[in-house]
Amino acid sequence: MTQRLRQTKEETPQGLEDADIDTSEELSEIGPEPVEILEASPRSEEEAQEFETMLQLGQNPRLSQIILDGNLIIRYVSPAAIELFSEYYRIQQKPFFNVFRQPLGTAELRILIMSLKSPDRGYSWSGTLQHKNPTLRTLLTRTVINPFFSANRTILGYIVHFENVTHKYNSRLRTTFSSILEAAKLKDNDTGQHNERVSFYSKRIAERLYEKQLFPQIDPDFIDNIEFLSMMHDVGKIGTPDYILQKPGKLSDLEWDIMREHTINGTFILSSYPNPMAKEIALSHHEWWNGGGYPFKLEGEMIPLSARIVTVADVYDALRMKRTYKREFTHEEALERIMAAGGTQFDPTIVRVFSEIHGDFADIWDRLKDTDAAPPLNADIDMSDVTD
Numbered sequence: 001m002t003q004r005l006r007q008t009k010e011e012t013p014q015g016l017e018d019a020d021i022d023t024s025e026e027l028s029e030i031g032p033e034p035v036e037i038l039e040a041s042p043r044s045e046e047e048a049q050e051f052e053t054m055l056q057l058g059q060n061p062r063l064s065q066i067i068l069d070g071n072l073i074i075r076y077v078s079p080a081a082i083e084l085f086s087e088y089y090r091i092q093q094k095p096f097f098n099v100f101r102q103p104l105g106t107a108e109l110r111i112l113i114m115s116l117k118s119p120d121r122g123y124s125w126s127g128t129l130q131h132k133n134p135t136l137r138t139l140l141t142r143t144v145i146n147p148f149f150s151a152n153r154t155i156l157g158y159i160v161h162f163e164n165v166t167h168k169y170n171s172r173l174r175t176t177f178s179s180i181l182e183a184a185k186l187k188d189n190d191t192g193q194h195n196e197r198v199s200f201y202s203k204r205i206a207e208r209l210y211e212k213q214l215f216p217q218i219d220p221d222f223i224d225n226i227e228f229l230s231m232m233h234d235v236g237k238i239g240t241p242d243y244i245l246q247k248p249g250k251l252s253d254l255e256w257d258i259m260r261e262h263t264i265n266g267t268f269i270l271s272s273y274p275n276p277m278a279k280e281i282a283l284s285h286h287e288w289w290n291g292g293g294y295p296f297k298l299e300g301e302m303i304p305l306s307a308r309i310v311t312v313a314d315v316y317d318a319l320r321m322k323r324t325y326k327r328e329f330t331h332e333e334a335l336e337r338i339m340a341a342g343g344t345q346f347d348p349t350i351v352r353v354f355s356e357i358h359g360d361f362a363d364i365w366d367r368l369k370d371t372d373a374a375p376p377l378n379a380d381i382d383m384s385d386v387t388d
C-alpha cells in the first residue's frame, strides 16, 4: 500500500500550524553549516527521477518506516509508522525535524545532523528516541536513519526505520532489578506479599491523584513507574544484619539506627536505575510530612511525591499485618489511624485521596494477604504506639 504524502492547505490538520517551525531558521541554530545538508536535492531531472524510483522501491508497508527527500522533508510514511505514532504525532509532508522535534534536545539534534552530513559516519544515525504524550506512556523507538544515493553518489534522500523498544527496554531493566528484589526478600523473608500489596496501593493512589489532576507531575509514566518502583522501597534491607531483621524482641536505639540505614542503602543499590523515582522512594519512604521521619527529617513538599504516596501504602499494610508486638488491625482501624495522621505523618492531600479509595485498599489486602506466613518480626516502621 502506498502512502505518498501530499501537502495541501485542506489536508493540514488544524492546530498544527502553530507548531510549524521554519526549518532553515531552526537548523541554522543547530549546526555550523546547516545549509549543506539542506542542499536542494534531487538537483537535476535525472536525480528527480531516481528519487521517485527509490521512493517506490524503498517502501515497505509492514515496517515502521519514513522516507525523506534530500531536504529532509517527509515524503512517505508506512502504515505501520502511522499506527505506531498515531497518538504522538500527525505525520505529514513537512520537514522531519518539525514533526519529530520533541524527542531531541538541541545537542542531540546537532549530533544527528552532523552524522547525516558526515562521510565518516556513513551519512547515517542511529539512537533511541523517546516520544511523549501527556496522556500516554512514553514510547521508545530504536531509530535508524540511512541515506540512499543517486548513480552519481549524491544523497537523494534518507530512509528512517523505527522499532518500538518500549517493552523490551522496560522489561530488561526491570528484570535486573527484580532479581535484586528477590535477593532482598531472601534475607527479609517474613514480609510475604507486602511489596506486591504496596505496589497495588501506591498505583491506586497515583491513579486517583491523576484523575483529580492534583499534581502536574503525575502522568501515565509516573503511574507505571510507581507501580514497579514502590515494590523496591525496602530493597536496602539487603544490607541490614540478620540479627536485627530477625530479632524477636524490640530493637535497641543502636539497632534502630542500623535499621534506618536501609533507606540510604536502598539508594546505593538503585543508583544505576535510570529513573530518579527509584532512589526517591528508597530514600524517603520513612520521612514524615511534619519533619519527624527519617533519614533526613525532610518536611512537607521537600519529600518527593512518590515517597509521600508510598509511605501511606507502606504504613497501611504494616498496620494490617500481624507482628510479634501487635495484632493484625482491621481495615477500619488502619483507616482511622491513617486519617488521624494526615498533616503529621502523611501529606494531607494524599490522605484525603486515600479516604476516597480506601475500599480498594481493603480489597487489595483481602486478595493478596498472606495466609500461612509466620508473624513478621521487626519492621522498619516504629509501631511502638500501636501495641494494642
Ligand SMILES: [Fe+2]
Pocket (backbone or CB within 6 Å): 233, 234, 262, 285, 286, 380
Ligand atoms: Fe522501609
Ligand SMILES: [Fe+2]
Pocket (backbone or CB within 6 Å): 194, 233, 234, 314
Ligand atoms: Fe515496607
